[in-house]
Amino acid sequence: MTWGATDLTVRYGDRVALDGVTVTARPGTVHAVIGGDGAGKSTLLRVLAGLGMAHEGSVRLPPQERIGYVPSHGGVVGDLTVDENVAFVAASYRLRGWQGRATTLLERAGLAEFRNRLARQLSGGQRRKLAGSLALLPEPHLLVLDEVTTGVDPVSRMELWRIIAGAAANGTAVIAATTYLDEAERAGWVDLLHGGRQLASGTPQEIVDGIPGTVSDEAAPQDRATAWRHGRRWHQWHPDGDASAGGPHRPSLEDAAIVRELLANGSAA
Amino acid sequence: MSAHVDAAHVTRRFGDFTAVDDVGLQVEAGEVVGLLGANGAGKTTLIKMVLGLLRPTAGRVQLFGQPPGLEQRRRIGYVPQNLGLYTDLSVDENLAFRAEVFGCAQVGAGDLPGGRHVGDLPLGLQRRAAFAAALQHRPELLVLDEPTSGVSPLSRSELWDLIRSEADRGAGVLVSTHYMDEAVQADRLVVMARGRVVATGSEADVVGERRTLVVEAAHWEGAFAAVDGAGLRPLLAGRTIRVPGGEDDLPTLRQVLADAGVEAAVRTAPATLEETLVELSR
Numbered sequence: 001m002t003w004g005a006t007d008l009t010v011r012y013g014d015r016v017a018l019d020g021v022t023v024t025a026r027p028g029t030v031h032a033v034i035g036g037d038g039a040g041k042s043t044l045l046r047v048l049a050g051l052g053m054a055h056e057g058s059v060r061l062p063p064q065e066r067i068g069y070v071p072s073h074g075g076v077v078g079d080l081t082v083d084e085n086v087a088f089v090a091a092s093y094r095l096r097g098w099q100g101r102a103t104t105l106l107e108r109a110g111l112a113e114f115r116n117r118l119a120r121q122l123s124g125g126q127r128r129k130l131a132g133s134l135a136l137l138p139e140p141h142l143l144v145l146d147e148v149t150t151g152v153d154p155v156s157r158m159e160l161w162r163i164i165a166g167a168a169a170n171g172t173a174v175i176a177a178t179t180y181l182d183e184a185e186r187a188g189w190v191d192l193l194h195g196g197r198q199l200a201s202g203t204p205q206e207i208v209d210g211i212p213g214t215v216s217d218e219a220a221p222q223d224r225a226t227a228w229r230h231g232r233r234w235h236q237w238h239p240d241g242d243a244s245a246g247g248p249h250r251p252s253l254e255d256a257a258i259v260r261e262l263l264a265n266g267s268a269a
Numbered sequence: 270m271s272a273h274v275d276a277a278h279v280t281r282r283f284g285d286f287t288a289v290d291d292v293g294l295q296v297e298a299g300e301v302v303g304l305l306g307a308n309g310a311g312k313t314t315l316i317k318m319v320l321g322l323l324r325p326t327a328g329r330v331q332l333f334g335q336p337p338g339l340e341q342r343r344r345i346g347y348v349p350q351n352l353g354l355y356t357d358l359s360v361d362e363n364l365a366f367r368a369e370v371f372g373c374a375q376v377g378a379g380d381l382p383g384g385r386h387v388g389d390l391p392l393g394l395q396r397r398a399a400f401a402a403a404l405q406h407r408p409e410l411l412v413l414d415e416p417t418s419g420v421s422p423l424s425r426s427e428l429w430d431l432i433r434s435e436a437d438r439g440a441g442v443l444v445s446t447h448y449m450d451e452a453v454q455a456d457r458l459v460v461m462a463r464g465r466v467v468a469t470g471s472e473a474d475v476v477g478e479r480r481t482l483v484v485e486a487a488h489w490e491g492a493f494a495a496v497d498g499a500g501l502r503p504l505l506a507g508r509t510i511r512v513p514g515g516e517d518d519l520p521t522l523r524q525v526l527a528d529a530g531v532e533a534a535v536r537t538a539p540a541t542l543e544e545t546l547v548e549l550s551r
Contacts, residue, residue: 028490030505036421037392123308150419151350153308153447154546158504165505166497169490179419182449182543186506194421203507228426229433231301231454254422254450261423 002026003048003142003173007057010043017043019196020057024189025142025173030165032187033177034257039193041177042072042146048175049144062142065093068135072146072177075131078120082111085119085134093138105133108163125156132163136172143167145176149183161186181254192257199260204253211259213239217249228258237262271334272297273410273441274319279328281314288314290464291328296410296441301432303455304445307550310461312445316412319443320345333409343371346408346440350415352399356388360398363387364405371406393424400431411435411442417451429454449543462550472542479540479548482512482522486533495529496522504544511538513548 004024010017018040025031025048033041047053049069050061061067069075076085086106090098106112109129111122119127128148135143145164149157161183168174176187184190185204192200192207200207218234221227226237235249237259251259274296281289289311296302306312317323318330321337332341347353354363361383368375377383381398382390390398396416403411416432417425432454436442446452458475460468468475486492489508496503496512501522504511512522516537526533540548 036424037419039421125308151415151447154305154449154543155307155550157447158502158543158547161504162497162502165493165503168505169493169497171490180448180450181422182541186504188507228423229429229454232433232456257422258426261421265423 001062001141003060003062005044005047005055005057005059008044008047008059009056010040010047010053017196018047018055018193021191021193021196021198023048023175023191023198023201025175026189027141027171027173028168029173029188030168030186031173031175031189031191032184033175033191033193034179034181034184035193036179038195040196041193043196044193045069045144045146045175045177048142062140065138066141068138068140068143068172070128070131070135070145070148072150076119076127076134079118081116081118082106082122082130083115085130086137089134089137095138098137101139102133102137105136105163108166109133110159123156125152125159128152129156129160129163132160136163136167140167140172143172143174145174147177147179149178149180157183181252181257185253190253192260194261194264197264199264200256208251208253208256211251211256212263213237213241213259215249215251215255215259226262271331273333274443275331275334276315276319277329279315279318279325279330281311281318281323282326287464289318289325292461292464292466294319294459294466296443298409298439298441299436300457301436301442301444301455303452303458304443304461305447305452305458305546306461307546309463310550311464312461315461316443316445320347320412343406344409345412346403346406346410347412348396348399348403348414348416350418352395354387354395354399354402357386359384359386360390360401363398363402367402368405373406376401376405393420393427396420396424396428397431400428404435409440411440413442413444415446415448415451416444418446418448425450449541449546452542460546460549467549468545476540476542476545479545480515480537481540481544482514482518483536483538484510484512484522484526484533485535486510486526486531488531491529491531492526492533495526495531498529499525501525511544513544 002024006022008021050064050067086102216236218236221234222236227234272295276294279292304312318325360378360381365375417428484492493510501512
């Protein structure tokens with residue numbers, strides 16, 4: 001059973017936040033949704049979290065009690081302790097026999113020694129790990145994470161991804177929005193959104209392989225409209241695939257995402 | 270000519286806690302230096318000392334060859350993570366206000382929508398407005414905190430174009446970031462952990478010979494559960510599993526997999542910058 005949405009369109013008044021987007025979240029797969037601000041990532045995730053957003057298109061979701069959701073801000077109650085947050089979620093979902101699972105989740109998140117601490121007194125990374133653990137408590141079939149690692153330091157970020165991958169290993173379908181492309185590069189599947197449109201969809205390798213033309217590494221740009229900085233050097237996109245002075249360069253997911261955005265903006269023929 | 274930033278053997282204690290411990294940091298004209306480290310590594314304390322907002326307990330900090338003070342700070346452009354703009358003022362009003370503070374001529378908004386409220390703009394444009402405001406007085410040193418976080422890849426490349434242009438003009442740039450795609454844009458990295466500088470140089474210098482264990486199994490799920498259950502801190506990358514460690518750790522990893530009855534191929538591969546940073550921070 002897969003979850004997701006087909007031809008999903010969401011409007012806020014006159015503005016089209018999502019324009020015919022199709023995503024599939026497979027059990028046991030970590031699925032990354034990438035794009036900048038205004039791409040539509042949060043809107044897509046709110047639909048997939050079953051928050052009752054008005055939309056066009058079809059949506060397939062597990063029962064609400066089997067969806068875990070961490071919004072881009074929050075996901076924990078600051079004025080409750082870690083343990084009280086856990087008990088609150090357990091009560092909301094009417095869980096039984098959850099204590100053992102809660103202990104395991106808190107241990108995995110490195111929060112076992114902070115169970116009596118108020119959530120707002122945790123570090124930012126610890127709060128996000130608590131939010132993730134709370135979302136996993138009801139053993140969700142679909143885990144929806146909105147920029148759960150944004151602003152989190154690299155150590156906590158690795159720990160969060162270990163927790164998330166652990167859920168996927170147990171068969172949970174994970175869909176996670178992120179602006180960190182190194183994270184997306186490790187995902188099993190990636191969807192690139194931009195201005196509500198879906199610019200690419202596939203494994204990271206498929207997205208890199210799917211861009212038209214070639215990318216070269218240059219000391220100076222040949223065409224500023226289709227070149228971008230990489231340290232002191234430049235990456236130059238050749239839409240027609242011509243070889244270049246700098247020699248071919250194996251594009252990264254970031255290079256591919258830039259090319260897709262240039263194409264969407266009509267910067268190249 | 271002295272470096273724009275020259276900190277030598279700088280230490281800062283708060284009571285019994287040593288936040289920065291015998292650290293050196295140089296930022297030369299025209300150079301982009303990336304400052305990396307986990308929370309609590311001492312980055313913020315170090316930056317505050319560089320800016321003269323906090324006095325070192327020991328050691329010496331010089332800004333443009335002088336002890337940091339108001340005159341030196343005037344030559345700095347600072348863009349904090351929250352951008353430091355008034356969101357209910359227009360771009361033009363923000364530029365005018367900042368020009369007034371620095372006593373310099375106001376620059377035009379360029380291709381930014383000068384009349385619009387900052388709060389109504391997409392984040393990419395807000396970030397560019399923050400840069401425009403910080404650059405008006407032609408600072409010789411830029412101090413940036415995650416300057417491109419949250420924007421699309423193309424917007425990020427445009428922001429880096431701007432940062433690089435400032436470096437090409439001769440400004441020194443100090444970028445503090447948690448973001449590896451941002452770190453690799455720097456000319457030189459300084460990695461802090463537990464108050465000390467634990468690595469410096471290019472990405473290749475920082476990673477050095479460090480390796481990571483790579484596990485490939487027909488069923489990654491079982492391999493992941495086994496490695497995670499043994500406390501080896503696995504990272505999932507597609508369908509392969511990466512585990513901190515090197516050649517010496519291969520037997521332990523093989524044993525863990527064998528004990529769990531998981532058939533898997535195990536090898537080592539070069540560590541990534543992020544993996545290196547996490548291991549250095551432990």
